[in-house]
Amino acid sequence: MIRGFLPHRFDYDLSRKTFSRDLVAGITVAVVALPLALGFGITSGMSAAAGLTTAIIAGFIAAIFGGSNFQVSGPTGAMTVILIPIIHSYGVKAIPFLGVIAGLMVIAMSLFRLGSFLNRIPWGVVEGFTVGIACVIGLQQLPLALGVPKGGGDRTLGVALATVRNALHAGIHWATLSVVVFTLTVKFTFPMLSRWLKFRVHIPASFVAIVASLIGVKVAHISTATIGEIPRSIASWRASDLRWVDAPHLLWPAFLIAILCAIESLLSARVADGMVHVDEKARYLPDRELFGQGLATAIASIFGGMPATGAIARTSVNVRSRAQTRMASIIHAGVLLFLALVLAPWVSQIPAAAIAGVLIGTSYRILNPTSLRESLQTTKSEASVLIVTAVATLAIDLIWGIGLGIALYSLLKRAKKI
DSSP states (O other), X not given: OGGGGSOOGGXXXXXXXXXXXXXXXXXXXXXXXXXXXXXXXXXXXXXXXXXXXXXXHHHHHHXXXXXXXXXXXXXXXXXXXXXXXXXXXXXXXXXXXXXXXXXXXHHHHHHTTHHHHHTTSOHHHHHHHHHHHHHHHHHHTHHHHXXXXXXXXXXXXXXXXXXXXXXXXXXXXXXXXXXXXXXXXXXXXXXXXXXXXXXXSOOOHHHHHHHHHHHHHHHHTOOOOBOOXXXXXXXXXXGGGOOGGGHHHHHHHHHHHHHHHHHHHHHHHHHHHHHHTOOGGGSOOHHHHXXXXXXXXXXXXXXXXXXXXXXXXXXXXXXXXXXXXXXXXXXXHHHHHHHXXXXXXXXXXXXXXXXXXXHHHHHHHHHOHHHHXXXXXXXXXXXXXXXXXXXXXXXXXXXXXXXXXXXXXXXXXXXXXX
């Protein structure tokens, strides 16, 4: 049973064509993942270094031991929402214990083969989760896109509305907004241009959009916020912070972290497979994915990071960049380490608005209006499940969204039998 969770040579294809695509995808995802890792580390109440450590260590371990060929793991917005009140109550020193216990819980789920059970979540719930998380990702970019501080609150919609009010009160930063529009324009027009010019080498539109925005800002002397200083102090040993005396108080928060880690990772991997349209043999292995995510969360937390999950935004960028194997995710972690240690001064000049533009574009791709329209035109029950899951995910949080979606699905299924 354990052998099924271990890496093997069939996970990789090191042919020149495949590796070159994985290399480009890994670099692109790393550029997008860098500001997210820094931002989530700070937002959670820890530090930018903690977010970057998580992206590097958890991203590397989950890529090797996980069950998906396309999943990219690291700190996420959903995990940050859970961590904020925990850190407020117990302090940053509680994170190593929480991460280790939550990681062991997720590993236990894999050993008891619960991955297949969680993988039976109805497709309408998965579709609704995808729609909701796409909206969350887009709304989370408003502070960067409008050039204003993030609004107060702990719910996505409330924070978004407060952010818009801040922008209207302080005045919209049109230069920053123009960078967002320019980034989106490049991102959506470059694929058509590359087909027209018949480029032989695939260059991800997100990567081109970021580089073009950086050059445009420098040439036009546009004053806008950048990613900022990138910490070079990463992966510090935190095992001494494990406080077992707090175990009775922290088991429930650790359980919540484990559930979120398991569900978000499996749904993200499932969505990635749907985007790639993989065949039956190449689909992700849910129990192995849980094993990899649990191991990644435990080790990252011991080394100064935070609990991690599969990240749907970065995973989507990975898929859109034509990643072929899990090597792209491994390269993403290596590039992040290289950026942190060597190229930090240059990468820090990337406009934050350009990253916001790329992620707004990515959220639109995840949303996929054509597919959404088709899903809503199916049966009324499936459409209802999709809408309730999406609204709850957006208005409350991911756990509530999935829970309400499954509950509604069960009620409608039982009513149909009666």
